[in-house]
Structures are given as structure tokens and as C-alpha cells.
Amino acid sequence: NAGVTQTPKFQVLKTGQSMTLQCAQDMNHEYMSWYRQDPGMGLRLIHYSVGAGITDQGEVPNGYNVSRSTTEDFPLRLLSAAPSQTSVYFCASSYSPGRGEKLFFGSGTQLSVL
């Protein structure tokens, strides 16, 4: 049972480069989301999706794009990487966005932007 699969696990970018963080889940979850985790802070929501074809912004969306063409996949694109985007990124999913639905997390991507 794979759960939520995130790739890559580590990535180093130069300022201005673009890249896509991949996220896939095999639990038929409708709700998927991307968070970033910075030292001394809780996770912050970047973008989320409540189903295929539907995405919305979270707390810190600037510099990131998402799309949801299938239920399984929710890639996160960094358009022009900046040092401020150095962080650990987590993809998460849940069956629905209901108040009691726990999130299942991927293993995280550690991104460094030089």
C-alpha cells in the first residue's frame, strides 16, 4: 500500500530555475494539499484541491502553481525558484475535507535554492 508518494526527496536549485514536485496517492482521496515547513514554524498551506479540476490557494501561494488533472496526482510547480523557497515540502491527502478527516502525508521533499 503506497499511500502518498512524493518525489524527489531532495533537490537543489539555482535561483531562477523552475521545477515540479510530484505527488501521487493511491487511496482515491478527493482532497490533496501542499504544505511547506520552515524551522520554528508550523506547516503552512500553499495550495489545495478538493477534486480533479478544482484547485485553490492556501496561506502562502505566491511563486507556486498547481493543477489537478486526475484524482491521483497533484504536482507543485515552482515557477522561478528563490532562496525564500528553501524549505521542506509535504504533500498530503484525505478522503474528504471534512473536519474529522485526518491527513495522510508524503515523506517530504527537502528543497534548497541557492
Add this chain to the structure above:
Amino acid sequence: AQKITQTQPGMFVQEKEAVTLDCTYDTSDPSYGLFWYKQPSSGEMIFLIYQGSYDQQNATEGRYSLNFQKARKSANLVISASQLGDSAMYFCAMRDTDSNYQLIWGAGTKLIIKP
């Protein structure tokens, strides 16, 4: 605005002792859910326990229990009989149905269990 506060940046606890990790929250919505997650040094996020705002009893999951005091807006995690493997970061989070499904997170508490 909704907010989660964890006031203990770090804690040291002797093995086998019980430990309480503090979490206070602020929301105007009567319907909300509170979660605790554990993040060991390996980095993954592990779900521990959930409490709904309308749940009558405090949630329990094995050695984890939640001391839910609605009037004080606190949802403290209690770990009984702590083990060395409990050393990790612990995050409190709230799912607010009024904030577009966002999960709002506290800054976390680093728990270190001493042998």
C-alpha cells in the same frame, strides 16, 4: 483569524513518566476538529489523535489521550508512560470548516525523552 499556539518549544522528560504537551486554539466557528501529529527525526508526519468540537468525551488512542477543555480552548496531548521512541516534534493542528478546509498548525514542541 484562526490560530493554534504551542507555548513549549522544547521539553525534556524522564523515560516512563507521563508528559503533557500544551495546545491552545482560537476560532469563532463552533464546528472544528483538532489533531496531533508526531514528526520523528526521519521527517515523516504521523497522525496520533483527533478530537471533534462536538465530541462528548476526550479522545484516547493507546498511550495518547487528549485533555480537551473547550471553554479554555485548549487541547493538550497527554502521553502516558513515555518511551525513548516518543522523542520527536509534536504538532497540534486545527481543521476549521469555515476557512476553506485549511489545516492550521502550531509551531510544534520538541520532546526529548531521557533514559
